[in-house]
Amino acid sequence: MSAMRLAAALASCAGLTVLALLPMYVDAYYLALAIGLLQFTVLATAWGLFSGPTRYVSLATTAFFGVGAYTVAVLGELLSWPLVLLIATVIGALMAVIVGLSTLRLSGLHFVIFTFGLAELIRQLVIWYEVNKTRVLGRYVFVDITQKDIYWQLLVLAVAVFVIGWLIARSRLGFALRIIGEDETVAKHCGINVTVAKVTLFTISAVFMTLVGAIMAPRWTYIEPSIAFNATISFEVVIMALLGGAHRLWGPALGAIPLTLLFEFLAARFPTASTLIMGVIFLLIVYALPAGVVGLWDNFRRQWRPQRTGQGVKA
Amino acid sequence: MTAAASTVLEIKGLVRAFGGLVAVNALDMTVRSGEIVGLLGPNGSGKTTALNLVSGVLRPDSGAIHFAGHDIAGMATHRIARLGLGRTFQLVRVLDGMNCAENVRAGLAFHPARLARSEMDVAAIRLLERVGLKDADQRLATELTYIDRKRLELARALALKPRLLLLDEWLAGLNPSELLIGIALIRSLKDEGLSILLVEHVMDAIRSLCDRCVVMNSGRKIAEGTPDEVLSDPAVIEAYLGAVADA
Numbered sequence: 001m002s003a004m005r006l007a008a009a010l011a012s013c014a015g016l017t018v019l020a021l022l023p024m025y026v027d028a029y030y031l032a033l034a035i036g037l038l039q040f041t042v043l044a045t046a047w048g049l050f051s052g053p054t055r056y057v058s059l060a061t062t063a064f065f066g067v068g069a070y071t072v073a074v075l076g077e078l079l080s081w082p083l084v085l086l087i088a089t090v091i092g093a094l095m096a097v098i099v100g101l102s103t104l105r106l107s108g109l110h111f112v113i114f115t116f117g118l119a120e121l122i123r124q125l126v127i128w129y130e131v132n133k134t135r136v137l138g139r140y141v142f143v144d145i146t147q148k149d150i151y152w153q154l155l156v157l158a159v160a161v162f163v164i165g166w167l168i169a170r171s172r173l174g175f176a177l178r179i180i181g182e183d184e185t186v187a188k189h190c191g192i193n194v195t196v197a198k199v200t201l202f203t204i205s206a207v208f209m210t211l212v213g214a215i216m217a218p219r220w221t222y223i224e225p226s227i228a229f230n231a232t233i234s235f236e237v238v239i240m241a242l243l244g245g246a247h248r249l250w251g252p253a254l255g256a257i258p259l260t261l262l263f264e265f266l267a268a269r270f271p272t273a274s275t276l277i278m279g280v281i282f283l284l285i286v287y288a289l290p291a292g293v294v295g296l297w298d299n300f301r302r303q304w305r306p307q308r309t310g311q312g313v314k315a
Numbered sequence: 316m317t318a319a320a321s322t323v324l325e326i327k328g329l330v331r332a333f334g335g336l337v338a339v340n341a342l343d344m345t346v347r348s349g350e351i352v353g354l355l356g357p358n359g360s361g362k363t364t365a366l367n368l369v370s371g372v373l374r375p376d377s378g379a380i381h382f383a384g385h386d387i388a389g390m391a392t393h394r395i396a397r398l399g400l401g402r403t404f405q406l407v408r409v410l411d412g413m414n415c416a417e418n419v420r421a422g423l424a425f426h427p428a429r430l431a432r433s434e435m436d437v438a439a440i441r442l443l444e445r446v447g448l449k450d451a452d453q454r455l456a457t458e459l460t461y462i463d464r465k466r467l468e469l470a471r472a473l474a475l476k477p478r479l480l481l482l483d484e485w486l487a488g489l490n491p492s493e494l495l496i497g498i499a500l501i502r503s504l505k506d507e508g509l510s511i512l513l514v515e516h517v518m519d520a521i522r523s524l525c526d527r528c529v530v531m532n533s534g535r536k537i538a539e540g541t542p543d544e545v546l547s548d549p550a551v552i553e554a555y556l557g558a559v560a561d562a
Contacts, residue, residue, distance in 0.1 A: 172424055179421050182410040188392035189370060189402050191425035191475065 019155055023148040031147055033264060035219070038154035039212055040260045043233070044240040044252035045161045046208035049168065050201045052246035053177035059234040060099065060115035063122050064092050064206045066229035068213025070126060073139040073223045081143065085214055092210025093203050100199035116234070123229035130225070138224040145218040153215045161208050165249045168201070177201055232275070236263065239278070243285045245292025254293045321348035322381075323479050323510045324369070329378035329388075331368055338364040340534035342378070346479060351501070351511045353521045353542065356531035357555055362514045363405055365531070366481050369512075370402050371395040383478055397427050401477030403468045405484050405514075409456045415443055416452035418467050422474025442470045446500065462493045469500075480504070482513040486520050498523055518546070530554070 023031055043061060051058055071088040079087070103114050130137050168174040176197045179187040187194050213228065220227060236259070244255030262281075266274040289295065324346040331339045339361045346352045354362050367373040369380055371392035380388045383398045396402075401422075410418050419439040423430060430438060440452050446466040451459070456467060465485060472480060486497045498520050505511060505524070515521055521528065521542050528545045530538040532554040538545045545551050 175420070175424055178413070179410060182412050183408055185372070185404075186408050186410065186421070186471075188372075189396050190421045190471070191393050191396040191427075193391070193393045 016155075016159065020152070023151050028147070031151060033261075035147065035151050035154060035216075036264065037257055037260050038151065038158055039216060040237065040240060040256040041253045042154060042158050042161050042212050043209060043237045044244065044256040045158075045165060045249070046205045046212075047237050048241045048244075048246040048249070048252040049161070049165050049208075050198075050205035051241065052248070052251070053174070053181045054198060054201070055181050056104070056198075057112045057238060058115045058202075059112060059231075059238065060118050060206075061209055061234040061237045062229050062231055063115075063119035064095070064209035065213035065216075065233055066119070066122065066126075066225070067091055067095060068210035068215075069217040069220075069223060069228040070213075071210075072143070072214045072217035073141050073228075076141055076143040076217070081145065085211065088210050088214040089207050092207050095210075096203040096206035097199060099206075100202040101195070104195065104198045104202065116231070119229055119231060119234060123225045126225045126229070138222055141217050141221055141223055143218050147219070150215055150219060154212070157208065157211055157215065162249065164204065168204070169249060173197060173200060235282075236278075239282050239285060241292075243289065243292055245294025247291070248294045251292055251294040322346070323348050323350075323383075324512065325379075325381040326365075326369070327379045327381075329365070329368060329380065330376045331364060331373060332376055337534050339368060339375075339531075342531070342534075342536055344529045344536065344539070346510050346512050348510055349505065349508050350526045351505050351513065351524050353525035353528040354512060354514045354531065355516075355521065355528055355545070355551075356537075360531040360554070361534040362531055363483060364534075366402070366483055366512075366514060369395075370400060370481060393425075396475060397425070399476060399478035400481065401472030401475045401479070402481040403465070403472050403483060403485050405487075407461075407464045407468050409459075409464050409467050409471075411455075411457045413456060414452065415448060415454050415456060415459070415467055415470075416440065418456055419443060419470045419474050422471040426475060428476075438474070442474055443467075445473065446470045447496070462489055462497070465489075465497070466500075473504075478510065480509055480511045482511060482515075484514055484516065486515060486517045494520065521546075 022034060026034070043065070047058065047061060050056065068088045071091055072084055075084050075087060099115075099118060103111060103118075106114055127137070176187065176192045176194075179190060179192060180194050180197060184194055217223060217228075240255040240259045241252035242255065243259060244253060245251030259281075263274065263278065266277055270277065285292075291298070322345050324344075326342055326344050329339055329342040330337065342361075342365060344352070344354075354365060356362050364373065368375050369382070369387075371387065371390055371394070374389045378388060379386055382395070382400065385398060387395050387398065410421060413421075416436065416439045419442050420435055423435050423438055443449065443452055446469050448463060448466050448470065451463070456464065459467060469482075469485065482501070485501070486494060489497050494517065501511065501513075501520075501524055513524070525542050527540065528538075528542050529536055530545050530548070530551050532550075537550045537554060538548045540548075
């Protein structure tokens with residue numbers, strides 16, 4: 001087992017090196033595609049961090065993403081880049097704590113609708129502020145960040161989301177969230193402060209989403225609320241995480257990669273009908289693969305295992 | 316008086332209403348150390364509501380609940396659990412997506428006295444053996460039979476190292492031979508010095524296990540005493556069977 005671990009560690013180091021060197025060897029189109037892949041990998045994995053164990057479906061991805069992008073639009077030219085990212089982190093975390101404390105008592109459908117409304121609310125607030133106070137709807141983002149820089153930052157963020165996700169899964173917090181996902185009443189009776197556990201993880205997940213938005217902002221040069229707070233992102237992230245399987249750390253990435261490629265293809269070939277086709281794909285995934293690709297893999301492994309345990313019982 | 320000094324749970328004037336229905340009305344009762352107290356009453360008399368008030372699922376409208384040196388009336392469930400209150404549920408609640416060892420670790424992991432990972436594994440296996448689930452640690456909770464699910468739930472409650480255990484119809488639904496096993500198991504917990512408050516309808520179990528019983532009807536306490544005393548009390552018989560016909 002430890003030999004396999006070592007091999008896996010070596011393979012991921014080699015893979016990371018290749019990924020880190022990628023921008024040196026590809027043209028602008030493939031770099032843009034790689035940025036898209038990383039963006040959705042981080043977003044879907046971050047979504048799965050919280051929604052996987054708790055089974056709360058959040059449509060607030062774009063709210064955090066947009067807040068990150070707007071932080072850059074407002075402060076990008078005034079402060080140094082690391083400071084801007086730090087401020088985005090703080091704003092995203094504060095917002096997540098407030099939203100978490102006020103909504104995580106809601107359950108099921110109420111939570112879904114609230115998170116969807118939240119994204120819309122923040123978008124309208126930004127529009128109101130821009131129209132009435134600054135008197136401009138759009139903003140220009142002039143920061144000295146190249147496409148390659150964006151790629152490398154997203155790569156670091158992707159590594160961070162997997163490392164933190166792995167650490168959480170092994171921690172008491174991760175175990176607490178699995179219990180909450182199974183049965184919240186039992187969790188409380190086991191001595192788990194469910195509010196703190198849920199808000200903590202919701203916040204960690206939201207900070208990653210905010211940072212993705214902040215890092216992606218320089219790509220657009222021109223930003224306005226409908227770009228930064230695009231509801232499609234929230235839905236795409238949910239579809240990706242569900243296709244991959246949100247109950248495993250690496251599940252959402254398995255959905256994010258093929259679907260990002262597919263959406264890219266659809267947008268290029270069928271620009272008018274792409275949303276329609278996306279909807280059909282969403283339905284197919286929910287019906288055909290309720291536990292995602294990871295669920296298929298688990299079933300496959302389970303079919304192999306009974307033979308071994310069967311022998312164990314007889315012996 | 317020594318009995319007063321070793322009181323584990325003391326409920327005074329507990330009231331909880333749902334709209335116009337007063338589910339628990341001015342309830343007073345105590346559980347002393349090492350004692351099994353039965354909470355009886357017909358369906359809908361407020362027994363489970365009383366347990367939910369003690370374990371913090373519901374907030375009382377008024378009244379006091381003293382447990383482990385604290386007034387826990389209205390305290391959050393997880394804090395009450397950490398004070399040492401273990402509980403099982405009327406409809407068995409086990410964590411179906413996990414194996415038996417993980418189910419028990421759920422009770423161990425959030426205890427104020429932290430255990431190392433290896434200690435926790437040992438403790439989980441010991442608790443599973445304690446309730447009669449030897450070698451079941453790697454089995455999925457979904458694969459268990461009904462009585463084994465009840466055992467698993469009990470093991471999780473015991474993992475909290477409870478000062479008081481609340482059992483909500485833990486013996487309900489067992490067949491006659493399982494019932495004997497279940498009664499023996501609960502008695503062995505009492506022999507270890509555990510204090511237990513149980514809601515139960517199985518009369519054999521009440522007679523053989525309980526030191527004292529409190530009988531509720533329509534939210535009020537209508538009798539208190541040894542099992543034989545309360546089960547022959549006219550008010551209790553009337554509550555269960557209706558008034559004796561005029562003759």
